[in-house]
Amino acid sequence: MAMAISDQLNALGIQIPPVPAALAAYIPSKRSGNLIFTSGQxxxxxxxLRKTGKVGGGITLDEAKQEARQCLLNGLSTLLLHIDSLDQIKSIVKLGVYVASTENFTEQHLVANGASELVAEIFGEKGKHARFAIGVTSLPLNACVELEMTVEVE
Known part of the structure; x- marks a missing residue:
């Protein structure tokens, strides 16, 4: 039997943060049937925000990967508005990662790996997902990364 997600999080030294407050007229996540869609985190x-600015400018690739990991943890927290435990997740279906980056920065996919690698560490096989990573000129509050996710639950 696979390790409980809470045990896996403890083994990784990870705590799921409280749900971040919505910054505008939306809700943090919405369930439709067995799918949960998060708002951009x-x-x-x-x-x-710990860091502000653009990747390739004042923010390094490694820093941006860490920020993508935090986005993912915030996204996981919003799932708990609809399920009792992360063990109810059957599959991480898709991640969408927006990277505020300079015009010449072309490694958005590597920034997104920060979140993708963390999903694999936490969920193993259930964490295999489809994904997009795109560069944008700016994000809310001058954040360098924003992430949305679609998750299938029991």
């Missing part, structure tokens, strides 16, 4: 920690 910024890398907020205790309601604040």
């Amino acid at each position: 910024l890398p907020l920690v205790a309601g604040k």
